Amino acid sequence: MIIVSNRGPVTFSRSESGERRYSRGAGGLVTALNAVMRLSEGAVWVASARSEEDVEVARETRGFYREVEEGGGEGREGTLRVALVEHDERDYDLMYNHLANPLIWFVHHGLYDLPRSPNLGDDTRRAWEAYRRVNASFAETVSEVASGLGDDEPTVLVHDYHLYTTPGEVRERLGEGAFISFFLHIPWPEPDLWRVLPRYVREEVLASLLSSNVVAFHTRRYAEAFLATVREVPGAEVDHDRSVVRCGDREVWVRVYPISIDPEEFASFARSEAVIEEERRVRELPGKLLLRVDRMDLSKNIVRGFAAYERMFERHPETVGKVTFLAQLQPSRQEVPEYAAYAREIEAAARRVNDRYGTADWTPVRLAMEDNFVRSVAAYKNYDALLVNAVRDGMNLVAKEGAIVNERGGVLVLSEGAGAFEELREGAVPVSPFDLDEQADAIHRALTMPRKERERLAGTLRSRVLENTIEDWVRAQLADIETYRSGGSGY
Amino acid sequence: MIIVSNRGPVTFSRSESGERRYSRGAGGLVTALNAVMRLSEGAVWVASARSEEDVEVARETRGFYREVEEGGGEGREGTLRVALVEHDERDYDLMYNHLANPLIWFVHHGLYDLPRSPNLGDDTRRAWEAYRRVNASFAETVSEVASGLGDDEPTVLVHDYHLYTTPGEVRERLGEGAFISFFLHIPWPEPDLWRVLPRYVREEVLASLLSSNVVAFHTRRYAEAFLATVREVPGAEVDHDRSVVRCGDREVWVRVYPISIDPEEFASFARSEAVIEEERRVRELPGKLLLRVDRMDLSKNIVRGFAAYERMFERHPETVGKVTFLAQLQPSRQEVPEYAAYAREIEAAARRVNDRYGTADWTPVRLAMEDNFVRSVAAYKNYDALLVNAVRDGMNLVAKEGAIVNERGGVLVLSEGAGAFEELREGAVPVSPFDLDEQADAIHRALTMPRKERERLAGTLRSRVLENTIEDWVRAQLADIETYRSGGSGY
Numbered sequence: 001m002i003i004v005s006n007r008g009p010v011t012f013s014r015s016e017s018g019e020r021r022y023s024r025g026a027g028g029l030v031t032a033l034n035a036v037m038r039l040s041e042g043a044v045w046v047a048s049a050r051s052e053e054d055v056e057v058a059r060e061t062r063g064f065y066r067e068v069e070e071g072g073g074e075g076r077e078g079t080l081r082v083a084l085v086e087h088d089e090r091d092y093d094l095m096y097n098h099l100a101n102p103l104i105w106f107v108h109h110g111l112y113d114l115p116r117s118p119n120l121g122d123d124t125r126r127a128w129e130a131y132r133r134v135n136a137s138f139a140e141t142v143s144e145v146a147s148g149l150g151d152d153e154p155t156v157l158v159h160d161y162h163l164y165t166t167p168g169e170v171r172e173r174l175g176e177g178a179f180i181s182f183f184l185h186i187p188w189p190e191p192d193l194w195r196v197l198p199r200y201v202r203e204e205v206l207a208s209l210l211s212s213n214v215v216a217f218h219t220r221r222y223a224e225a226f227l228a229t230v231r232e233v234p235g236a237e238v239d240h241d242r243s244v245v246r247c248g249d250r251e252v253w254v255r256v257y258p259i260s261i262d263p264e265e266f267a268s269f270a271r272s273e274a275v276i277e278e279e280r281r282v283r284e285l286p287g288k289l290l291l292r293v294d295r296m297d298l299s300k301n302i303v304r305g306f307a308a309y310e311r312m313f314e315r316h317p318e319t320v321g322k323v324t325f326l327a328q329l330q331p332s333r334q335e336v337p338e339y340a341a342y343a344r345e346i347e348a349a350a351r352r353v354n355d356r357y358g359t360a361d362w363t364p365v366r367l368a369m370e371d372n373f374v375r376s377v378a379a380y381k382n383y384d385a386l387l388v389n390a391v392r393d394g395m396n397l398v399a400k401e402g403a404i405v406n407e408r409g410g411v412l413v414l415s416e417g418a419g420a421f422e423e424l425r426e427g428a429v430p431v432s433p434f435d436l437d438e439q440a441d442a443i444h445r446a447l448t449m450p451r452k453e454r455e456r457l458a459g460t461l462r463s464r465v466l467e468n469t470i471e472d473w474v475r476a477q478l479a480d481i482e483t484y485r486s487g488g489s490g491y
Numbered sequence: 492m493i494i495v496s497n498r499g500p501v502t503f504s505r506s507e508s509g510e511r512r513y514s515r516g517a518g519g520l521v522t523a524l525n526a527v528m529r530l531s532e533g534a535v536w537v538a539s540a541r542s543e544e545d546v547e548v549a550r551e552t553r554g555f556y557r558e559v560e561e562g563g564g565e566g567r568e569g570t571l572r573v574a575l576v577e578h579d580e581r582d583y584d585l586m587y588n589h590l591a592n593p594l595i596w597f598v599h600h601g602l603y604d605l606p607r608s609p610n611l612g613d614d615t616r617r618a619w620e621a622y623r624r625v626n627a628s629f630a631e632t633v634s635e636v637a638s639g640l641g642d643d644e645p646t647v648l649v650h651d652y653h654l655y656t657t658p659g660e661v662r663e664r665l666g667e668g669a670f671i672s673f674f675l676h677i678p679w680p681e682p683d684l685w686r687v688l689p690r691y692v693r694e695e696v697l698a699s700l701l702s703s704n705v706v707a708f709h710t711r712r713y714a715e716a717f718l719a720t721v722r723e724v725p726g727a728e729v730d731h732d733r734s735v736v737r738c739g740d741r742e743v744w745v746r747v748y749p750i751s752i753d754p755e756e757f758a759s760f761a762r763s764e765a766v767i768e769e770e771r772r773v774r775e776l777p778g779k780l781l782l783r784v785d786r787m788d789l790s791k792n793i794v795r796g797f798a799a800y801e802r803m804f805e806r807h808p809e810t811v812g813k814v815t816f817l818a819q820l821q822p823s824r825q826e827v828p829e830y831a832a833y834a835r836e837i838e839a840a841a842r843r844v845n846d847r848y849g850t851a852d853w854t855p856v857r858l859a860m861e862d863n864f865v866r867s868v869a870a871y872k873n874y875d876a877l878l879v880n881a882v883r884d885g886m887n888l889v890a891k892e893g894a895i896v897n898e899r900g901g902v903l904v905l906s907e908g909a910g911a912f913e914e915l916r917e918g919a920v921p922v923s924p925f926d927l928d929e930q931a932d933a934i935h936r937a938l939t940m941p942r943k944e945r946e947r948l949a950g951t952l953r954s955r956v957l958e959n960t961i962e963d964w965v966r967a968q969l970a971d972i973e974t975y976r977s978g979g980s981g982y
Binding site: 110111112113114115116118119120121122124187189190191192193195196198199221224225228231240298299301303304307311342345391392416417432434435436437438 | 601602603604605606607609610611612613615678680681682683684686687689690712715716719722731789790792794795798802833882883907908923925926927928929
């Protein structure tokens with residue numbers, strides 16, 4: 001089995017004494033793929049070389065992989081096999097900073113002000129050509145690793161929107177014997193939104209995805225949107241009831257595997273000294289605790305969250321002074337103008353609430369623009385209400401993480417635009433991300449709900465998360481691959 | 492048969508001498524419904540009372556209808572039966588200016604900058620309640636007219652997004668015997684976009700539409716989007732192959748009837764003295780003629796059109812000085828801040844091109860912000876290229892009107908976001924509304940295409956329009972109603 005993702009599990013560096021070292025990658029996707037590695041003996045992980053030392057490793061191991069010792073005494077020891085892909089720097093920059101993260105991300109999350117942006121053109125085409133070259137390099141490494149392993153019919157799991165054309169390139173190199181699965185971790189845009197992308201991008205992405213055996217998403221909604229998009233592809237026949245696309249002789253199974261967390265690992269981290277130490281500071285915040293934890297992305301709807309909080313004070317004046325809104329916001333992509341502008345809007349919105357309602361003893365909004373995971377987890381344990389009001393969000397693991405470690409019967413206010421909504425709606429107070437009064441009332445309800453109802457909701461949330469852990473996520477995929485490869489018919 | 496639309500075919504007024512007069516309504520929808528009236532003997536048209544004198548007429552004819560003599564010597568004489576609905580002024584204002592035209596229009600055309608707008612709340616709910624009351628008044632009048640006609644099982648044709656809850660209200664009053672058809676003249680938004688509307692709006696609109704017998708759209712795409720939206724409604728069973736929704740005992744047929752024009756009537760107007768007179772002025776414009784004719788709406792993509800034209804000069808400098816871009820833009824909704832801002836952007840974009848490239852003898856962009864139908868038709872006859880680059884557009888009749896009367900083998904540059912794209916793509920140069928370089932090259936290609944290819948495209952366009960005139964549009968609907976009522980199974 002070969003796993004392919006842009007970001008890998010480790011980054012190499014060299015110490016001052018010249019010794020090679022590595023550090024573990026972070027983020028939801030890497031955590032998830034680590035679980036795949038654990039459950040798939042002998043798997044190799046192909047990822048981009050991102051540091052200078054990564055490039056060295058890439059060159060040394062060309063055509064094979066490097067073994068890295070895992071561990072840290074938490075029962076996860078083992079050997080990780082990694083193959084790194086060296087890219088042309090300019091191509092990688094075009095792929096990452098000019099195509100995938102601005103254009104594809106914005107389209108898939110519906111973030112453009114369409115009467116005004118995007119303004120596409122030949123720049124887009126050049127970035128797309130670089131994107132394809134980067135993907136071809138991935139496929140080349142996959143092909144070399146397969147051959148190094150002596151595996152003619154490998155299972156190749158390709159992950160996320162940086163690697164849309166990798167399945168097609170792998171199919172070209174390895175033929176029909178390879179089993180290719182593509183997993184998208186962001187929403188799939190419905191056809192009208194999809195058409196914001198240039199025609200050549202749309203055609204090449206779809207041709208590549210339809211050369212996979214499985215295309216998988218976090219929610220049924222995204223799978224439906226993908227099927228609707230594929231209906232417009234000539235030669236692709238959609239069997240909606242079986243959630244299958246027939247392309248010539250191949251069936252492409254369109255599947256839904258909602259990603260999750262590792263509850264045990266997460267709970268164990270939540271019990272760590274560092275977190276407990278940090279909890280003291282969190283508990284000093286006056287009044288009830290309303291929390292949000294987000295990357296500073298336009299999709300997260302942070303500004304409307306502050307506006308809704310302000311409206312809560314207008315609509316329920318008795319709450320003034322009795323709650324603190326802690327916003328743990330991880331800075332993100334600040335070199336992109338849209339993100340820099342959004343960061344300023346976030347600060348202005350928080351300041352407005354604080355100027356209007358703050359006193360010498362009470363700051364209504366505590367804005368922490370920092371990457372502080374320990375503090376986030378400390379806050380998870382202590383929130384009375386957790387706000388996840390995203391405009392659109394592939395899954396949103398914050399909702400699941402909070403549910404697992406919160407100790408106050410905290411209530412989740414959850415946007416129907418978050419992927420997590422499909423699984424968690426019955427354990428949450430649902431909101432439209434666009435309705436400020438509704439969000440204001442939902443936050444108020446979450447903060448004032450009777451203990452019994454709070455606990456019922458928290459219990460529901462917790463069981464929903466425990467019913468589908470990251471291991472379940474992996475096992476469901478492996479089981480379907482097994483069924484498909486042995487000629488079964490799926491649904 | 493009872494036709495229901497917000498705007499009616501006539502508006503009444505009183506002359507200084509106290510005599511009652513009326514003027515004919517204009518616009519694509521009214522023209523289309525006039526064709527329905529012509530082909531449906533004895534039909535009554537129910538519409539809003541919009542003037543003071545309309546209100547008088549509404550009161551006098553309550554429970555019945557008023558006959559109006561049609562005519563003007565163009566072979567369309569006859570008697571029009573009209574029933575006007577009096578509304579509470581405040582309710583009507585909320586329905587029209589606070590709900591239908593900003594919110595529903597923006598959502599259906601995908602015009603919101605979603606990370607920032609809309610900001611919904613209790614105001615929205617109040618506007619929605621007014622919208623429902625206005626719709627209930629429509630249904631009340633329909634019910635009175637039906638009873639005045641002595642028709643227990645009338646066929647009721649309800650038109651467009653101002654009247655979303657009218658089908659449900661009519662069903663409630665007239666029972667299952669009535670045959671209700673709802674026609675939407677704007678795009679239906681796919682589920683993610685649809686969810687921008689508040690939950691109560693979505694639920695009540697869908698419940699109402701699903702109490703119809705037929706729900707109809709201009710394009711297959713909109714019908715697909717509607718079916719995808721309905722999949723999420725509990726109790727509604729979608730039969731995708733038959734394009735039918737089963738709701739309890741009733742089948743709702745989801746149908747596609749692309750609206751069109753009356754080519755004869757249009758061509759006859761194009762031959763009128765007034766148009767011929769105006770043509771002289773149009774022909775004085777230097778160089779080839781690039782034309783656009785649009786209402787000044789954010790969905791029309793007017794700013795990007797000027798930017799693409801400017802890029803054509805950069806990419807094909809030999810075209811500088813050899814073309815005039817005439818933009819006939821009808822002012823619209825200028826009291827709405829978004830529209831006023833967009834008008835300023837349009838002016839700035841045109842000015843930028845003129846400042847950069849204009850000379851004493853040549854103005855590259857002629858911006859005519861006026862409602863001048865005669866001039867538009869004069870320009871239709873004389874364009875070398877017609878630009879329709881809408882972000883999203885229910886149909887776009889400009890493309891069809893131009894195709895019928897143009898006399899220069901003019902080439903249509905057509906956005907894939909326009910509803911007309913489904914019918915006319917093979918007779919047009921297709922463009923993405925978001926790609927400026929592609930639009931620049933498409934305009935260039937349209938202006939420089941060899942005569943033979945121009946004429947082939949113009950011929951294709953013309954036959955596509957003639958294959959499906961406004962009468963065909965009406966007849967297809969009447970035929971399906973006949974089939975449905977006689978127990979047939981449609982597709």
